[in-house]
Amino acid sequence: xxxxxxxxxxxxxxxxxxxxxxxxxxxxxxxxxxxxxxxxxxxxxxxxxxxxxxxxxxxxxxxxxxxxxxxxxxxxxxxxxxxxxxxxxxxxxxxxxxxxxxxxxxxxxxxxxxxxxxxxxxxxxxxxxxxxxxxxxxxxxxxxxxxxxxxxxxxxxxxxxxxxxxxxxxxxxxxxxxxxxxxxxxxxxxxxxxxxxxxxxxxxxxxxxxxxxxxxxxxxxxxxxxxxxxxxxx
Amino acid sequence: xxxxxxxxxxxxxxxxxxxxxxxxxxxxxxxxxxxxxxxxxxxxxxxxxxxxxxxxxxxxxxxxxxxxxxxxxxxxxxxxxxxxxxxxxxxxxxxxxxxxxxxxxxxxxxxxxxxxxxxxxxxxxxxxxxxxxxxxxxxxxxxxxxxxxxxxxxxxxxxxxxxxxxxxxxxxxxxxxxxxxxxxxxxxxxxxxxxxxxxxxxxxxxxxxxxxxxxxxxxxxxxxxxxxxxxxxxxxxxxxxxxxxxxxxxxxxxxxxx
Numbered sequence: 489x490x491x492x493x494x495x496x497x498x499x500x501x502x503x504x505x506x507x508x509x510x511x512x513x514x515x516x517x518x519x520x521x522x523x524x525x526x527x528x529x530x531x532x533x534x535x536x537x538x539x540x541x542x543x544x545x546x547x548x549x550x551x552x553x554x555x556x557x558x559x560x561x562x563x564x565x566x567x568x569x570x571x572x573x574x575x576x577x578x579x580x581x582x583x584x585x586x587x588x589x590x591x592x593x594x595x596x597x598x599x600x601x602x603x604x605x606x607x608x609x610x611x612x613x614x615x616x617x618x619x620x621x622x623x624x625x626x627x628x629x630x631x632x633x634x635x636x637x638x639x640x641x642x643x644x645x646x647x648x649x650x651x652x653x654x655x656x657x658x659x660x661x662x663x664x665x666x667x668x669x670x671x672x673x674x675x676x677x678x679x680x681x682x683x684x685x686x687x688x689x690x691x692x693x694x695x696x697x698x699x700x701x702x703x704x705x706x707x708x709x710x711x712x713x714x715x716x717x718x719x720x721x722x
Numbered sequence: 723x724x725x726x727x728x729x730x731x732x733x734x735x736x737x738x739x740x741x742x743x744x745x746x747x748x749x750x751x752x753x754x755x756x757x758x759x760x761x762x763x764x765x766x767x768x769x770x771x772x773x774x775x776x777x778x779x780x781x782x783x784x785x786x787x788x789x790x791x792x793x794x795x796x797x798x799x800x801x802x803x804x805x806x807x808x809x810x811x812x813x814x815x816x817x818x819x820x821x822x823x824x825x826x827x828x829x830x831x832x833x834x835x836x837x838x839x840x841x842x843x844x845x846x847x848x849x850x851x852x853x854x855x856x857x858x859x860x861x862x863x864x865x866x867x868x869x870x871x872x873x874x875x876x877x878x879x880x881x882x883x884x885x886x887x888x889x890x891x892x893x894x895x896x897x898x899x900x901x902x903x904x905x906x907x908x909x910x911x912x913x914x915x916x917x918x919x920x921x922x923x924x925x926x927x928x929x930x931x932x933x934x935x936x937x938x939x940x941x942x943x944x945x946x947x948x949x950x951x952x953x954x955x956x957x958x959x960x961x962x963x964x965x966x967x968x969x970x971x972x973x974x975x976x977x978x979x980x
Binding site: 610612613615616617618619620621622623630631634635637710711712713 | 777778779796797798799801802803805807809811812813814822823826827854855856867870871874880
């Protein structure tokens with residue numbers, strides 16, 4: 489029942505009688521959610537930065553794209569969660585595995601979207617800038633970068649939507665902490681309401697992050713609501 | 723021979739070094755400073771390649787090209803270009819669009835701001851400075867592009883079917899705007915169009931480009947402004963007929979119906 493899930497989520501948020509009984513600290517769901525959130529945001533920011541930088545570099549230099557393209561599409565196509573056991577062994581259970589996992593996923597997505605953003609931009613914009621006297625640096629900073637921002641924001645939303653699942657699934661596979669760990673523990677005692685409560689709380693956090701991204705997008709891309717970037721004459 | 727204006731001497735362009743086909747084939751042409759030259763011809767005939775070469779966006783594989791006495795090595799501050807595509811940057815407000823070329827020339831902020839205002843006024847968009855391009859119509863965005871290019875005070879203005887996507891009335895209005903600016907600035911203009919009527923309204927001279935070469939070089943000495951009467955005068959009709967004949971479109975053409 490929804491009200492039971494909501495009640496469970498609220499009453500177990502900051503302290504819980506239940507968790508110590510299944511081998512977890514008594515601090516409630518919140519510390520675990522914050523742990524997951526920290527991994528999502530840290531890994532997400534690192535991955536997004538790497539993905540955007542790699543995408544822009546590949547768009548500017550064909551040779552870089554030839555090297556990075558196959559690597560990125562490998563990470564983009566394989567189910568990345570199969571790497572989690574390796575990372576958990578290599579990096580231990582402190583959260584680094586989740587951060588790396590999330591970073592790889594975000595980087596693979598942002599790479600594709602950034603590259604597409606630059607490549608879909610009509611070359612006429614850059615040529616026009618060149619005939620107006622803009623240097624290569626200016627053409628990059630004032631033409632290709634802003635012109636690819638709408639696609640980059642599309643990638644950001646998709647990456648951060650997926651990051652929560654990646655982080656929680658990695659936690660399910662190992663570690664003593666995090667919302668994934670709580671779900672596994674609750675499953676062992678068949679506490680479906682508790683599981684749904686944790687999932688609902690994760691969803692709330694994901695929506696908050698997505699809402700923040702949308703707010704930033706609205707500010708940064710005021711120009712873009714119906715702008716035509718592919719260069720078709722109107 | 724004066725070195726002013728545009729001089730092409732045996733210019734050829736080959737896009738793919740492995741293919742024999744030439745996009746431009748041994749073009750020798752002289753355009754005196756201040757002339758308004760229109761280029762007509764079929765699609766794929768080399769019109770765009772010719773003007774893109776003038777702009778420095780395409781490198782000649784052979785021959786020499788000078789504009790204002792200087793060899794063309796790439797895009798340069800002495801030449802501006804208006805594209806067929808809608809190239810006004812959607813992510814910059816109109817004012818910043820017009821300042822784009824001035825900023826690239828490191829003009830101080832106040833001066834370029836004032837100058838952008840002047841050119842926006844000159845194209846009839848004084849009130850649009852703070853707007854985003856998406857808030858303007860296609861014709862108004864072309865005015866922004868004109869203001870942007872003219873603000874950089876190029877000696878030569880290259881226009882590649884700039885008004886091709888606009889409706890007849892908008893295009894006619896932009897013709898008068900462009901002709902006014904041309905008269906005031908004495909810029910050399912090379913204007914590609916697929917529309918014979920447009921060439922008749924604008925050009926001092928009409929080049930027909932076909933298969934990478936210049937098929938005909940016609941004078942167009944009609945009195946300006948070229949309103950309905952001038953455009954339907956016997957002289958104008960003779961030029962039209964000549965262009966149509968040269969393009970292989972007159973009745974009984976051996977190529978048959980398209």
